[in-house]
Amino acid sequence: MLSGLFNYDNPVWRFIGKFWDVLIVNLLWFFLSIPIFTIGASTTAMYYVTLKLARDDDGYTIRSFFKSFKENFKQATIIWMIFLITGVVLGFDLFYFIKVVSQSTFRTIMLSVFAAFAFIWTAMFTYVFPLQARFYNPVKRTIFNAFFMAIRHVFHTIGMLAADVVLVFLALSYIPQLCIFGVALIAFFNSYMLNSVFKKYMPKEEKPEDMELRPLFADDEAEGNAAQKMTE
DSSP: HHHHTTTTTTTHHHHHHHHHHHHHHHHHHHHHHSSTHHHHHHHHHHHHHHHHTTOOOOOOOHHHHHHHHHHHHHHHHHHHHHHHHHHHEEEHHHHHIIIISSSSSHHHHHHHHHHHHHHHHHHHHHHHHHHHHHHOOOOHHHHHHHHHHHHHHHHHHHHHHHHHHHHHOOOOHHHHHGGHHHHHHHHHHHHHHHHHHHHHHGGGTTTGOTTTTTOSOHHHHHHHHHHHHHHH
């Protein structure tokens, strides 16, 4: 009985081990995000590890993080700058219509429009870095896939966003200890839903261990066929 209790394969110890990995990933994400322009690469690396943890594909956490950080640095940085700029513009527009424009029908309409854009931006942001971590595609295709999946799997999207809000609320209000896990805890919980979505786009004949950085659409011809199939 005692040997089973202290066995690393025991579900309890594996559960504890995952949260230890999440803590390490959060520290790596924090320090590597300090330059700001590296946030895209560090977020991609964070999801690379948490997606593996959610699939019970445990490995060397630190090595995996830096592997993904290095391999995805260029594309993840471009994606991050695109989302940063568009996010700032959306934030300014919302602030302008909330604080500057007086009450009117036009103000209400514009607030509704920009609030819708902000939701789409947030939903795409939730998918884009996990997609960069899991699949190999050009920047334009990765952003399109983030939009496509966020809309097609809207219930997963809303579920992740709601769970993120709850986690932040609990960490700031009732369980401040959760703060030590930081954004990596959010990524870890999101990864379970993301894996269930990504699984739908994996080639059925491939083995799970051979799927790292597989393209969502293999080539131009396959891209057209896959896009047609996905929109049916």
